[in-house]
Amino acid sequence: MAAKTRSQRFKPLIVEPLAKALSIKVAAANTELNMSPDEHQAELVVQAMMRTLLQPHIPCPTLITENEKVLDDPDLGGLIPDLIVKRVGGGYWGFFELKTMLKSDQLTVDDVERDLKKLSAYKQAHPGAAPIFILVGTWTKLFSTNRLTSWSRLPIRYQLDQFQTTPPAPQALNDNFVAIPAGSFAIEELAIACFMWEIQTRAESTVRLSATYDFTAAMT
C-alpha cells in the first residue's frame, strides 16, 4: 500500500524577529565586551547577527547565503546583497541590504542611496522577492540635527511617525518603486534603534511580502 503523504503549510515570521531582536543583540554583544551598548560593531558582525536571528525561522540554514552575485546591472555593476534568502525549491524569497550608524560609523547618504538603487534593481529582476533595507543605529547619531538634515536628501525617512502609522505609508523612491516601512524597534531605554523598509513597485505599494516565509512541508 502506498504511504500517505500529509503536507502542511507553514508561515514563520521573518521581519518581526529581526525588528525585535537585532537592536538588543547588538547592545548585548557590546555589553558582553564591557563596552557601551551603542559601541561600534563592524557591519559584517551585525550581518552575522541577522543570519543567526533568521536561521530558526527558515526551514534549512543553506537557504541563507552571503557574498553571492545575483545580478549584473548596467549602471551599478555586479550586485551582491548582504544577505540572500532563497525559497525552498528554487528562486529568491528576499534580499537584505544593511547599513549601520553606530558610534564610530561614518555612513554617508551616498552609501544609502546606492543600497536603495541595488534593492530597486533586485525588485526589478525578481518581482516576487522582498528586497529589504535595514538601518541599525544609535539614537544619538540617528536623531542628531546634522544627521537628520543630511538624511533629508534621501527618499526614505526614519522619523518615528513614519513607522507608527496604520497602514504603513509608502515612501516614494523614484517613478517605479516605493519603500514601505516594514518594522522597527525604537525604545529610548535601549541605545540602539532599528528600522526596516521593504522595496515594492508603485503598483503594489499597499502590499508587503516580507512578513512571513511561506513553505509547505510534506511528511510521509
Added chain:
Amino acid sequence: MPNVTFPYEEEFRRFAYPGISRKGQCYLKVRVNQEGRAVFLCAQLLNYTGTSVTNAVEDIFVGVVEELANKGVFNNLSRRNWFKKSPQLELEVARTCRWIEHYPPGAGFAPNGSYALVSFDKNLSPAWNYMDLARAATICEVDQEFLRVAPDELRHGS
C-alpha cells in the same frame, strides 16, 4: 441587536483563537469610538505555552473583528460597503484601527515588558513597530492606563 453606545469598550479576559497545533488564548481589550475607529490591546498571557499572540495576530484580529461586528460595533464604520463578516470590513477596521501587542514583564524578551504597534497591509500582512508605552498611548490617543494590565489578569489558568 442591542443598541451600541459609544465609546464602546469591551474586555475579553480570555479570547480564544485557533493556534498552530492547539487552541490559543490571550487577553484582549478594545475601545471603539463613534466613527468606528478602534484601539485594541492584545496581551500575551503569563505562564502560557501555546501559540503566541505574535504568531497568531491575523487570526486574533479577524476573530475579534467578526465578534464585534456581530454586535453592531462597526456599523458606523463602513456604511457604504456594509456586508456583515465581509473581508472589506476587516480591511476597513485594519486601515483605521490601532492594534497594540503587549508582552508583560516575564512573558517576552523585554524585562520590563514590551509594546508594539502592529500595522496591517491590504492583505492583512502584519508589521511590528516596537515602542515605549508613552509613545503607544500617544499614537492610540488613550491614557497609558488603558494599555496597562495587572499581572494577575494575565496569569494563564486564572
